[in-house]
Amino acid sequence: MVNGIRELYELQALDLQIDAQKKHLGQIDREIRGSPQLIAAKAELAAREARSSVSSKTQQAAVEDASGNQARMVLLEARMYGSEAGTRELQSIIQEIANLKERQSTLETVVLHAMEAAERDRASLAEQRRVAEDAEAKWGAQLDKLGAERDKVAGESGLWQTKRDKLVTLIPQGNLRTYDQIRAARGNVAVAKVERGVCGGCRMTIPTVLVQKARTSTQEFIRCTSCGRLLYVG
Numbered sequence: 001m002v003n004g005i006r007e008l009y010e011l012q013a014l015d016l017q018i019d020a021q022k023k024h025l026g027q028i029d030r031e032i033r034g035s036p037q038l039i040a041a042k043a044e045l046a047a048r049e050a051r052s053s054v055s056s057k058t059q060q061a062a063v064e065d066a067s068g069n070q071a072r073m074v075l076l077e078a079r080m081y082g083s084e085a086g087t088r089e090l091q092s093i094i095q096e097i098a099n100l101k102e103r104q105s106t107l108e109t110v111v112l113h114a115m116e117a118a119e120r121d122r123a124s125l126a127e128q129r130r131v132a133e134d135a136e137a138k139w140g141a142q143l144d145k146l147g148a149e150r151d152k153v154a155g156e157s158g159l160w161q162t163k164r165d166k167l168v169t170l171i172p173q174g175n176l177r178t179y180d181q182i183r184a185a186r187g188n189v190a191v192a193k194v195e196r197g198v199c200g201g202c203r204m205t206i207p208t209v210l211v212q213k214a215r216t217s218t219q220e221f222i223r224c225t226s227c228g229r230l231l232y233v234g
Contacts, residue, residue, distance in 0.1 A: 003218055004175045007167065009191045009232045011179065014164040019188060021157035028150045035139045041132040048128045052121040059114040066107040073100045178221065182229060192229040202227035 034042075080093045168176060183190035192201030194214060199206055204226040206214075214222035214231040221230045 003221060004171060005191065005214075005221060005230060005232050007171050008175060008179050008230065009193065009234075011164065011167055011171065012183070012189065012191045014160055014167065015183070016188065018157060018160045018164065021153055021160065024153050025150065025157065028146055028153065032143065032146050032150070035135065035142070038132070038135040038139045041128070041135040045125075045128045045132045048121070048125045052118070052125045055114070055118040055121040059111070059118040062107065062111045062114040066104065066111050069100055069104050069107055073097055073104065076100070179230070186227065186229055190230055191232050192224055192227070194231050194233045199224045199226060199229065199231065201229040206231065 076093050076097050080090065080097070171179075179190045181190075186201065189201050192199045194200065194206060194211055197205055197208065197211055201224060204224065206224060210222060210225065210231070211233060215233040223229065224231055
């Protein structure tokens with residue numbers, strides 16, 4: 001078989017192995033950058049930190065509002081008892097104090113609810129910190145393992161690439177172009193091995209005369225009539 005189909009089949013085996021190694025390296029690199037669990041834990045931690053910050057500020061604002069309202073009442077009461085205000089002014093002060101007392105009751109309820117919400121958010125934040133720390137500890141424990149695995153896969157990939165570089169020197173450029181074109185169009189599989197009369201690429205039955213032609217052809221490549229891949233009969 002001098003049409004070069006065997007070499008292309010061997011090249012494809014190397015390319016598929018290299019593709020698998022590259023995919024594996026990509027997966028390892030993504031894990032090294034951070035596990036999905038850690039990324040999700042940190043994202044949730046950031047969300048809870050923001051929520052806790054808002055609830056703390058809300059609590060602080062409510063306390064300040066209630067404190068200001070209380071201070072205003074104290075000031076008015078001192079003015080009411082320590083001055084010689086006229087009747088009309090005195091009535092105005094008494095009415096304002098009454099309004100402030102009513103508002104104070106509402107403000108104290110707001111403060112209570114704000115404190116409860118802030119406490120819940122602080123507890124939730126503390127819990128998520130523990131989750132994130134646990135996820136980071138587990139990921140950290142995997143880093144050495146992932147680094148060693150990456151070195152191994154990269155080394156193997158380099159060996160496959162070296163074999164490929166040597167093989168392509170034996171294949172005519174025209175054959176390589178045909179191989180690359182079909183591989184790009186057919187899901188990285190350009191050469192389909194024929195087994196028991198079936199195309200290994202599309203799993204369609206190939207006519208016996210075509211199988212025989214693929215087995216004996218010394219000049220041209222024989223293609224599957226269904227998927228267009230180059231046929232290789234081992």
